[in-house]
Amino acid sequence: xxxxxxxxxxxxxxxxxxxxxxxxxxxxxxxxxxxxxxxxxxxxxxxxxxxxxxxxxxxxxxxxxxxxxxxxxxxxxxxxxxxxxxxxxxxxxxxxxxxxxxxxxxxxxxxxxxxxxxxxxxxxxxxxxxxxxxxxxxxxxxxxxxxxxxxxxxxxxxxxxxxxxxxxxxxxxxxxxxxxxxxxxxxxxxxxxxxxxxxxxxxxxxxxxxxxxxxxxxxxxxxxxxxxxxxxxxxxxxxxxxxxxxxxxxxxxxxxxxxxxxxxxxxxxxxxxxxxxxxxxxxxxxxxxxxxxxxxxxxxxxxxxxxxxxxxxxxxxx
Amino acid sequence: xxxxxxxxxxxxxxxxxxxxxxxxxxxxxxxxxxxxxxxxxxxxxxxxxxxxxxxxxxxxxxxxxxxxxxxxxxxxxxxxxxxxxxxxxxxxxxxxxxxxxxxxxxxxxxxxxxxxxxxxxxxxxxxxxxxxxxxxxxxxxxxxxxxxxxxxxxxxxxxxxxxxxxxxxxxxxxxxxxxxxxxxxxxxxxxxxxxxxxxxxxxxxxxxxxxxxxxxxxxxxxxxxxxxxxxxxxxxxxxxxxxxxxxxxxxxxxxxxxxxxxxxxxxxxx
Numbered sequence: 001x002x003x004x005x006x007x008x009x010x011x012x013x014x015x016x017x018x019x020x021x022x023x024x025x026x027x028x029x030x031x032x033x034x035x036x037x038x039x040x041x042x043x044x045x046x047x048x049x050x051x052x053x054x055x056x057x058x059x060x061x062x063x064x065x066x067x068x069x070x071x072x073x074x075x076x077x078x079x080x081x082x083x084x085x086x087x088x089x090x091x092x093x094x095x096x097x098x099x100x101x102x103x104x105x106x107x108x109x110x111x112x113x114x115x116x117x118x119x120x121x122x123x124x125x126x127x128x129x130x131x132x133x134x135x136x137x138x139x140x141x142x143x144x145x146x147x148x149x150x151x152x153x154x155x156x157x158x159x160x161x162x163x164x165x166x167x168x169x170x171x172x173x174x175x176x177x178x179x180x181x182x183x184x185x186x187x188x189x190x191x192x193x194x195x196x197x198x199x200x201x202x203x204x205x206x207x208x209x210x211x212x213x214x215x216x217x218x219x220x221x222x223x224x225x226x227x228x229x230x231x232x233x234x235x236x237x238x239x240x241x242x243x244x245x246x247x248x249x250x251x252x253x254x255x256x257x258x259x260x261x262x263x264x265x266x267x268x269x270x271x272x273x274x275x276x277x278x279x280x281x282x283x284x285x286x287x288x289x290x291x292x293x294x295x296x297x298x299x300x301x302x303x304x305x306x307x308x309x310x311x312x313x314x315x316x317x318x
Numbered sequence: 319x320x321x322x323x324x325x326x327x328x329x330x331x332x333x334x335x336x337x338x339x340x341x342x343x344x345x346x347x348x349x350x351x352x353x354x355x356x357x358x359x360x361x362x363x364x365x366x367x368x369x370x371x372x373x374x375x376x377x378x379x380x381x382x383x384x385x386x387x388x389x390x391x392x393x394x395x396x397x398x399x400x401x402x403x404x405x406x407x408x409x410x411x412x413x414x415x416x417x418x419x420x421x422x423x424x425x426x427x428x429x430x431x432x433x434x435x436x437x438x439x440x441x442x443x444x445x446x447x448x449x450x451x452x453x454x455x456x457x458x459x460x461x462x463x464x465x466x467x468x469x470x471x472x473x474x475x476x477x478x479x480x481x482x483x484x485x486x487x488x489x490x491x492x493x494x495x496x497x498x499x500x501x502x503x504x505x506x507x508x509x510x511x512x513x514x515x516x517x518x519x520x521x522x523x524x525x526x527x528x529x530x531x532x533x534x535x536x537x538x539x540x541x542x543x544x545x546x547x548x549x550x551x552x553x554x555x556x557x558x559x560x561x562x563x564x565x566x567x568x569x570x571x572x573x574x575x576x577x578x579x580x581x582x583x584x585x586x587x588x
Contacts, residue, residue, distance in 0.1 A: 072408040198428050204415065205422055209406025215370055216475070217395030217423025257410055 003259050004266055007273045011054070014280035018050040021288050049177045051186065053280040056174075056238040057248060059189035061275020062196050063238075064249030065256065065268050066231040069207045070224060071132055074311075077250045078235040081135060081228065082142035086116025087239050089146045092153040092166045100165045102181050106240045109169075110185075113236035116142050121225060132210075135228075171295030172243035174283045181241055188237035192230050193272060200268055203227055246297045247304030248278050254311060278303065320383030322348045323479060323515055328377035330361075330368055337364045339539045341377070345532070348478065349512035351505050353526035354519045356536030357562060362519040365536070366481050369517070370400055381479055395423035399475040401482045405468050407456055413467050414439055414452040420474030442470040446500055462493035469500055480504070480516040486525055494522070498529045523559060527582045537562055547582070559584060 019042070020026060026046065030038040060078075067076040078084055090112020091105045098104040123138035150166075157163040196203065205218045206227065213220050239245060256271035282299035324344035330337045338361045345352070354362045368375045371387060371394060379386045381397050389397070399420075407416060417439040418431045425431065431439075443449050446466045451459065456467060465485060472480055482501065486494045498518075505516045520526050526533050527547050535543040535558055543558040556568045565587040572580045 069409055072406070074409070201422070201425070201430065204411065205419055207407065207409050207411070208419070209402065211367075211370065211372060212400065212402050212406050214372075214391050215395055215398065215400035216419055217392040219391050 004270055004273070007259075007270055007277065011273055011277045011280070014277055014284070015050055015054050018053055018280045018284050019046050021284050022046060023287070044178065048179045048182055049174050049283070050280065052177045052182050052241055053174055053283045054276045055186050055189050056242055056245075057252075057275040057277070057279030058272040059193055059234040059238045059275070060245065060248040060279070061252030061256070062193045062268060062272040063231040063234040064251075064275070065253040065271040066196055066203055066227060067249065068253050069203050070227055070231075071136070072207050074254065075250070078232070078239075079139075079143065081120045081139035081232070082116035082146060083113045083232050083235050084239065084244055085143045085146035085150065086119075087113035087236060088166075088170055088244060089150045089153065090115070091169045091240075091243070092150055092157070095162050095165045095169070096153055096157055100162065102176065102178070105169065106181060106185070109243075110236045110240035112146070113232065113239065116146050117229070117232045117236075119145075121228065125221075125225075168295065169243040172239070172245040172297040172300075173286065173293060173295050174242055174279075175287070175293045177241060185237040185241050189234050192234040192237070196227075196230055196234075197268060199227060199230075203268075242296070244297060245279065245300055247300045248275050251300075251304050251307055252278060254307070320380070321346050322350070322382060324378075324380045325369075326378040326380075328365070328368060328375055328379065330364055330373055330375045332364075332373075336539050337361050338368070338375075338536075341365065341541045343534060343541065343544065345515065348515050349506055350515040350532060351502060351530045352515065352517045352532045352534060353530035354517065354534050354536065355523055355526055355562065360536040361539050362536055363483060366400070366483055366517070366519060369479075369481060370394075370398065392423045395475070395477070397477055398479045398481060399472045399477040401465075401468055401472055401480070401485060403483050403485075403487050404461070405464060410455045410457055412452070413443065413448065413454050413456050413459070416456050416467055417442055417452075417471045417474055420471040420476075423475070439470070439474055442473040443467070445473060446470045447496075461488045462490065462496075465489060465493070465497060466500075469497065473504065478514055480514060482516065482518040484519045484521060486520055486522050494525060495528075498525055502529050523563070523584055524582065527584075535559075535562055 024041045026038050026042055031042060064077060067078060067080065068074055071080065087109040091109040093112070094104045094108035098108065120135065120138040120142040123141065124135045127134045154163060154166060157166060202223050205213055205216060206220065206224055210220050235249065252274040253271040255274045256267045260267045260270055278300060282296045285299045286294045286296045321344050326342055328341040329339050354365060356362050364373065367373050369379055369386060371389065384397065386394065386397070414436070418435065421431055421435050440449065440452055443452055446469050448463065448466050448470060451463065456464065459467065485497050489497060501516055501518065505512055505514050518530065531546065531548065533545040533547065534541055535545065542561060545555055545558055547555070552568050552570060556566060559566045559568065563586060567585045567587060568582060569585060570580050570582050
């Protein structure tokens with residue numbers, strides 16, 4: 001409990017700092033006195049952007065927890081069933097053929113991610129062996145398919161503008177997030193994460209071997225399909241706004257488990273909070289370290305790679 | 319009254335190869351501990367998996383009159399519990415949470431385990447001597463401790479038929495006996511009429527002789543002998559074991575200092 005409170009406090013601090021950081025200086029007194037430029041910057045840019053960092057990171061963390069538990073693999077992440085590559089292909093498609101402005105990239109990225117996951121889960125349903133391994137294999141197939149599609153789109157793209165937009169989208173960023181863009185995704189993330197908390201018992205039951213789970217009374221295929229769909233919706237909603245954000249879904253659950261010890265329900269919540277904290281921190285760096293906006297994934301990866309190495313080293317001692 | 323547990327003319331084949339052929343066995347009353355013995359590949363595990371509904375089979379398996387084939391998981395789980403050789407739990411989880419999984423089939427979709435369920439789970443843990451471990455991470459336990467936790471989960475499931483897949487395969491001598499003694503306590507209740515039976519795949523025939531009421535000997539996909547250690551003459555059992563394990567002597571002795579009960583050991587004759 002103490003850890004949960006501390007993590008929440010840190011997240012609140014990160015959230016407030018994110019609100020206060022940026023090109024245009026904002027002060028509390030300016031906001032309170034209603035200085036028009038400051039209020040505008042705050043409500044139109046800072047607040048939506050920080051909210052997206054808070055809630056998007058939360059969703060990525062919870063979804064990562066779900067993926068790792070259901071696949072019984074500490075390295076499982078949304079990429080494993082093709083969400084990220086599907087979303088990238090969707091966004092690239094929108095940039096090329098619809099518009100590189102926000103509502104269309106968000107919508108198409110969301111659809112692309114969902115389509116990829118439906119494809120991989122559908123392929124698994126068709127396969128005679130319905131095990132975790134076949135989902136992973138189907139995911140790899142769908143991932144390569146989406147990558148091929150993305151490559152074709154990149155080849156067709158105008159290198160000056162469109163290609164740059166695609167690359168920038170893939171690197172992920174919270175810049176340009178506005179209130180109108182995040183309304184639906186934030187709602188989706190809140191609903192799916194809350195449902196995931198309610199279903200925590202079922203998610204845990206999926207983490208044992210399939211025959212064992214079935215003998216405990218779990219309808220393995222049905223439950224797994226629903227839970228994965230839930231996690232995927234969360235991820236797709238988050239990255240459709242922000243572009244690809246690497247490592248948060250992988251890191252947050254590990255940090256949460258390190259802190260809580262076991263896989264208690266609080267680990268699931270803490271995983272979400274860690275996701276928020278990581279994304280908000282990365283975004284603060286992204287908007288303050290250089291004179292131009294930096295992609296947020298640079299910082300999440302910068303945190304992620306050393307942590308992975310730490311995990312590999314500490315795993316051996318167990 | 320229907321028979322407690324019955325297998326009628328069970329045959330299983332996997333891609334054309336017969337694994338089990340015409341197995342028939344039944345027991346009228348609960349409170350029975352049944353051992354499945356046989357060489358590797360004789361079909362012991364296949365028999366368990368058929369009862370669990372994981373393999374298509376010909377024939378009929380019934381528990382208290384209920385046909386077990388095609389039951390949905392929740393329903394099946396309310397009749398049968400299954401203890402695998404090793405649980406597949408692969409991520410950190412508290413021991414208490416592992417035991418609470420035993421309530422899965424009795425909880426509604428969004429329900430959470432209640433306080434009294436937690437108490438039951440703690441009581442089950444103390445019955446198997448693992449009360450102090452409730453807050454530990456399951457993954458950090460030793461093989462024997464893990465099996466005891468899974469046994470506590472089985473207690474919680476509170477089913478009629480308990481299936482064990484070679485509980486003796488990964489345990490040391492002391493833990494093997496501890497495990498079998500606990501199963502025996504669950505099945506042969508001293509104070510009340512038992513409602514449970516256990517079907518246990520075993521490697522070690524001495525364990526089977528010490529704890530089980532009936533021994534089913536499988537060889538080449540068939541049930542070749544059904545032994546009742548309490549009544550069958552030694553020579554007959556010796557003969558039956560020899561068909562599976564090669565020339566063997568069954569020696570009976572008692573140690574009044576230790577227990578009134580007669581002990582038996584098997585000596586292979588090279």
